[in-house]
Amino acid sequence: MAKINPDFKDELKKYGAFDFNACYNCGHCTAVCSLSTPEDSFPREMVRLSVLGLDENIQTSLKPWLCYYCGECSETCPRQAFPGELMMTLRRWLTAKYDWTGLSGLLYKSLSLSILFFVLLIAGVYYFAVSEQFNVEKIMHIGHYFEMFAIIGVFSIIILPNIIRMWYFTIVKSGYKIKFNTYIKKFGELIVHMFTQKRALGCDDNQIRWFEHLILVIGYLALLFTTVVLDWFGTDNDFIIVLGYVESALIFIVTFIFIFERSKKTTELSSHSHPSDWFFVIWLFLMGLSAFFVRIFIDTGLIHQNLWMYLFHLTVLVQWALIIVPFGKWTHFLYRSFAMYFDALKKTK
């Protein structure tokens, strides 16, 4: 017996959904979707659950993560119910549900709160620079340590518990009992999906986007490795220096293309952007670009007179690591990979 909640639509609208109530259940969207299968049929089913407000059923479902948002369903929908955009919204909503701190939800729902957080972190970095009397070496040294601690801290305090919650909702609560062995056997799925997003290749007309994504993911992870472990800003090794340049350039070039597409609204998926989408691409772009310039400033010896360059980079980095990574769109990348992993687990039954 399911009890419906007509006010759920108002909740979803705060996460960016619109017009999905217009759906008259024709199923065109599901028919046209190249990732939907008879066992995992979407997006109509998700539109229906959203209209009825059966939020429990959505919370325990992995289907929103199975969609890679090519936007074809929205283009086909005869009622302009934008099912693709609803799937995107559900991913935001799920992110908020998985997040034990509740901050994700607050930030998704309120743009002003997000801006306030960003501003507070600018102030924080400025305060830190003042307290270190604008000493370049010291600031860059602490900055490097911040990177390491942020990764470990955010992962263990926020991300890991949230993934455990996701596991609880989608596996335990939806009634699956899976053997430990199976978790090990299927672990490969997680790694493959995390690094390649290979499922997105299944989308029609999506090959270029997939390739861009792949470059971005690899570039991003590699740059993370290069700066944190190989200490790009501190090294004298020419190979590492060049490697960092290439990686950061790749990031800002690809994100620039994304930003361009989003602002031109060239495709269905780029025509409805939530603030969190903008934050994600712009900050990634700024990170790549500022890292690139910091290293140029180091190589040309300008950095001592121009500490602001590094402070700018540090601010972007702090905002990225403390807002966008734990509470913003970055987690999608992780949840999606885990969703594929959990889905593979469920399918063993």
Place this chain on the structure above:
Amino acid sequence: MKNKIGVYICHCGGNISDYVDVEKVRDAVKDIEGVEISVDTMFACADSSQKQIFNDIKEKQLDGLVVASCSPKLHYPTFSAVAERAGLNKYNYVHANIREQVSWAHSDNKLGATEKAIQAVKAAIAGVKESISLEPIKIKSQKIVAVIGAGVAGMRAAKELADLGVKVYLIEREYFVGGRVAQLDYLCRVQETGKELVTRMYEAIHKHENITLFTGAEIIEKGGSIGNFKIKLKITPRYIKKDCNEDELKKAIEVCPVEVDDDFNFNITKRKAIYKNYPSEYPQKPAIDIKNCTRCGECEKVCSSIDFNQKEEILDLTVGSILTATGFDPYRPKENEFGWGLDNVVTLPQFRRIINMCDDKLIYNGKEIKEIAYIYCVGSRQVDGENKYCSRYCCTATLYTSILTHKKYKNIHAYHFNRGIRTYGKQEVIYDEVSQLGDIFLQSYEYDPATVEKQGDKTIVKVKDILTNNTEIEVEADLVVLVTGMEPRKDNSIGDVLKIPKGRDRFYNEIHMKLRPVETVIDGITIAGACQGPKNILESVNSALSAATKSYSIVNTGELALEPIIASVNEDTCTWCGLCADACPYDAIELINKNGKDIAEINKSVCKGCGMCLPVCESDSIEMSGFTNNIIENMISAYADI
């Protein structure tokens, strides 16, 4: 006896001549006495062949015509038109069917087929010989139409006819005009209320010199036939004087102690025995519902306009045509049907009245309504009941009602338990609009509909929703609205008085659903609006205008030409046994007394020449013009004479 007969035998391009030796048939009949010419032709219906027949009739002065070809259903009208154009009376033309009845039926036996064709043509010739020229029966027609029912359909038809210069008697059973539309507030897709629409139409009718409106009036008897229907009109008085004092009448309504269920509000409120449905209602005088009035005299004490001396009147009227627009009744749910009988279950028409009465809060039975469950197709598309049809108006009307509630009240949640939404045509935009408002649609199959039950003081509506994988879904509703369909009027006695046939759905039946949609088998009686089947206003008015035009074509010239093939009684041999009158499906036969003798008389304008009366007459006193005993006997002899 005709003795210059032209015989034309068709090959039908091979359809006939592949099996029938057409030349042999031609030669076999050419020497029969009375046959002037006998020719075969490749296609008798071709223009050139028609021209040849035309010329032969003119030049050879033919007095009879036989065409042997396909079924008369196909080309009888073609060749009778040729005969008429050439100046030959069309009743002197006889058709022989040698395709369906000969060549196609006997394609395995060419010799036999040819022989049968020869006999068929001989029989036709024998028939033509005895044929008599007939002229259409001309009758005078009254240039007056009675329109029954002053709903939208009736009022619109009356206005149209009156504008065309026809006198109209507009007959309304209630004391007020407007029918069901007067009971509606806002109408979908027009920015006008039902009342405004009715007011506008009433004003047009009221002003029109050609229209006489009777209210409280009903036809109790009908005689005569097309062109000259004799109707008896019973008029129940309002018991209010012509010149009345409005203020006093208001007081009279106040003091009346009798309270009865108010029909106008579908019994959710009470009204007095002296009443008016709403302040601006037309005609603007109240009426006394004499069946419920106790004659206590309270009203008379405060109002000088009351007049209990008014008497029921019977009027005899003669009209050329009758246009029936008596509308529909909303379906009344059976006890317990979808919770009917619970204090928070109402029908859609009732709900519309409730909305009309509640201004800024939707309140029913003292409780504020927020959660509304609509259950569709109640009394329509029934699996077990007899109403198999879809009532057409209700999906649209319900969705529109939901829009009204959202506009008028805050925080309404609406749940639509439907069996597939049918907002056909341009009304689809309303469905779209309602979905956008966030209303929720739940769908089930006809054999597994929603259920309504009371759990404590809660009303729960449950359904296995086929749009959500058959999940059982429940809604707690403050008010359940049963979307009731349309039914024929409970009191449809007028149909019996006029003898209008009903379809299996019990609505009045047209002659042909597609090609003759407003005529009935009773010549001169047309039907319009929802008395014929579920219709919205647009469709009702469409059919009203069409019926008006049909009725107009009957009365317009003041004269009618009727088919002369009808029965006639031999006054000498008839002894009136009454068997023929029983057999006649059109009630064309009546008993009359002529020169002291009881005999049957046939009403020429009612008889359709069907021939049902002929075989039952024991004294063989009935003849059918065009198919007299003489003609038929001659044809049979010729057929049998080999």
